[in-house]
Amino acid sequence: MRIKELAEATGVDVDTIRYYEKQGLLPEPARQDNGYRDYASTHLERLAFIRHCRALEMPLADIRRLLGALDAPGEPHPDVDRLVQEQIDKVRARLKSMRALEKQLLLLKASCGRCDDEGSDCGILKELVAAAHGEACACHAHLAH
Amino acid sequence: MRIKELAEATGVDVDTIRYYEKQGLLPEPARQDNGYRDYASTHLERLAFIRHCRALEMPLADIRRLLGALDAPGEPHPDVDRLVQEQIDKVRARLKSMRALEKQLLLLKASCGRCDDEGSDCGILKELVAAAHGEACACHAHLAH
DNA sequence: TGAAAACCCTGGAGCGACTCCAGAGTCAAG
DNA sequence: CTTGACTCTGGAGTCGCTCCAGGGTTTTCA
Numbered sequence: 001m002r003i004k005e006l007a008e009a010t011g012v013d014v015d016t017i018r019y020y021e022k023q024g025l026l027p028e029p030a031r032q033d034n035g036y037r038d039y040a041s042t043h044l045e046r047l048a049f050i051r052h053c054r055a056l057e058m059p060l061a062d063i064r065r066l067l068g069a070l071d072a073p074g075e076p077h078p079d080v081d082r083l084v085q086e087q088i089d090k091v092r093a094r095l096k097s098m099r100a101l102e103k104q105l106l107l108l109k110a111s112c113g114r115c116d117d118e119g120s121d122c123g124i125l126k127e128l129v130a131a132a133h134g135e136a137c138a139c140h141a142h143l144a145h
Numbered sequence: 146m147r148i149k150e151l152a153e154a155t156g157v158d159v160d161t162i163r164y165y166e167k168q169g170l171l172p173e174p175a176r177q178d179n180g181y182r183d184y185a186s187t188h189l190e191r192l193a194f195i196r197h198c199r200a201l202e203m204p205l206a207d208i209r210r211l212l213g214a215l216d217a218p219g220e221p222h223p224d225v226d227r228l229v230q231e232q233i234d235k236v237r238a239r240l241k242s243m244r245a246l247e248k249q250l251l252l253l254k255a256s257c258g259r260c261d262d263e264g265s266d267c268g269i270l271k272e273l274v275a276a277a278h279g280e281a282c283a284c285h286a287h288l289a290h
Numbered sequence: 291t292g293a294a295a296a297c298c299c300t301g302g303a304g305c306g307a308c309t310c311c312a313g314a315g316t317c318a319a320g
Numbered sequence: 321c322t323t324g325a326c327t328c329t330g331g332a333g334t335c336g337c338t339c340c341a342g343g344g345t346t347t348t349c350a
Contacts, residue, residue: 002326002327003326003327004325004326004327013308013309014327015308015309015310016307016308016309018328018329019307019308019309023307034315034316034317034327034328035315035316035327035328036316036326036327036328037327037328054307055246055249056246056249056250056253057246059306059307060306060307061306081254084250084253084254085254087250088247088250088251088254091243091246091247091250092247094243095240095243095244095247098236098239098240098243099240101200101201101202101236102233102236102237102240104200104201105201105229105232105233105236106233108201108229109226109229109230109233147297147298148297148298149296149297149298158337158338159298160337160338160339161336161337161338163299163300164336164337164338168336179298179299179344179345179346180298180299180344180345181297181298181299181345181346182298182299199336204335204336205335205336
């Protein structure tokens with residue numbers, strides 16, 4: 001299987017596949033006589049696994065750990081549960097701040113009375129300026145993380 | 146006002162202030178005799194504005210546009226409304242995918258029957274492997290953007 | 291008075307996870 | 321036999337910072 005086939009089979013960009021190899025997430029495949037990478041089905045599975053983890057927004061370092069656990073099936077791997085829980089916590093925190101964000105933006109948009117072509121009194125800009133003046137609004141707080 | 150005062154007044158890191166200047170978001174301040182930056186209150190306002198926009202997760206390029214609109218108060222600036230709407234759309238899309246994400250992670254966590262120290266049959270890993278096999282699950286889809 | 295600490299400057303590197311590019315080689319179709 | 325699609329490598333660019341080295345300046349304290 002050449003790299004483009006693997007890319008199409010998994011929906012992963014060719015460059016990204018090479019990048020994962022360089023990062024040690026995907027083992028180096030065999031090479032054909034011409035030097036082209038020659039992937040086996042194990043690579044396909046592993047890449048799909050990586051991609052699934054990425055879809056869960058796990059950082060590559062965490063995925064490396066999970067792959068390590070997979071590669072040592074007999075041994076204990078107490079990290080796995082913790083990694084997933086940490087990921088959940090991260091996502092929850094992010095969700096919270098994004099909900100606040102959406103609210104702010106909607107308020108902002110509502111404040112734009114009439115942004116006509118005169119444009120001389122766009123409420124949004126006024127609002128942003130005013131908000132910037134209020135020294136400790138909720139938005140500012142959430143940025144600090 | 147020296148850079149550290151400005152940093153403390155706005156809660157923005159000193160390096161970040163210099164970075165904004167380099168990026169053309171914050172105008173170059175006057176210099177004291179010793180070469181130190183000497184900020185006026187206009188800088189404080191502008192920096193607070195930038196920070197507020199960043200809190201709304203607008204990219205710097207968009208903020209540059211908004212600042213441009215602020216700097217040309219008489220002229221029309223039809224971009225402003227659109228920028229805010231686009232930002233709302235971005236946040237909404239992100240919220241949606243993050244909610245799906247949370248659900249996935251919770252399912253994953255629930256699937257971990259007992260990750261004891263034997264570790265030989267961690268449900269999470271099994272689940273991830275299985276999920277990676279199902280070629281087109283919801284998670285995979287949301288990654289593509 | 292002198293030394294140490296705290297501040298300031300510039301330019302450049304590093305982060306994460308890609309993405310894109312240049313320049314060169316390989317291969318199949320028309 | 322040429323065109324186009326594919327592959328290779330190594331390196332640079334992206335975003336929004338953050339940190340560092342190596343220097344100068346100012347403040348503070350003994």
